[in-house]
C-alpha cells in the first residue's frame with residue numbers, strides 16, 4: 570500500500586536471482602528486503618558524514634557495478650535527513666548510463682523542507698528519465714498513508 574508497494578514490486582519486476590542491487594546503508598528497510606525477496610544480492614553503499622551522506626560512487630568496484638541491475642537512492646533521506654544536489658544526481662545519471670543500471674529514487678520527503686529550501690527531484694536532471702524512476706508518497710505530504718495513485 571502506498572509508495573512502499575511500488576518500492577517493493579519494482580524489485581520483483583526487475584531483479585532476477587543472482588542480480589546485484591546497490592542500496593543505501595542506512596536505508597528505509599523495504600529497499601533491501603524487496604531485493605532479498607526477489608532472490609537478488611545486496612551491495613550496501615555507506616552514507617557517511619565525510620561524503621555529505623551521499624553514496625561514494627567512485628568507491629563501488631567496477632566488477633560490482635557491471636553486475637548491478639538497480640540502484641536505490643533517497644533524498645531528502647530517511648533516516649539521515651540529508652539532501653542531494655544536482656551535481657550528485659548528474660553523477661548518478663552518468664554512472665547509470667555507463668553500467669546500464671536502473672535508478673529508483675524515493676522522494677517521499679520532498680515537501681518536508683523549510684526556510685525556502687526546495688529539494689531536488691532526480692527527474693530534473695537531463696537524462697534522468699532515460700535511466701530512472703521516481704517514487705512519491707502521499708503519506709508524508711497529505712497524511713494519506715496507504716493511498717495509491719497510478720497513471721497510464
Ligand SMILES: Cc1ncc(COP(=O)(O)O)c(C=O)c1O
Pocket residue numbers: 570571572573574597643646647675677705706707708709714715
Ligand atoms: C523513505 C520512505 N520511503 C517510503 C515510505 C513509504 O511511504 P508510503 O506510506 O507511501 O508507503 C516511507 C514511509 O515511512 C519512507 O520513510
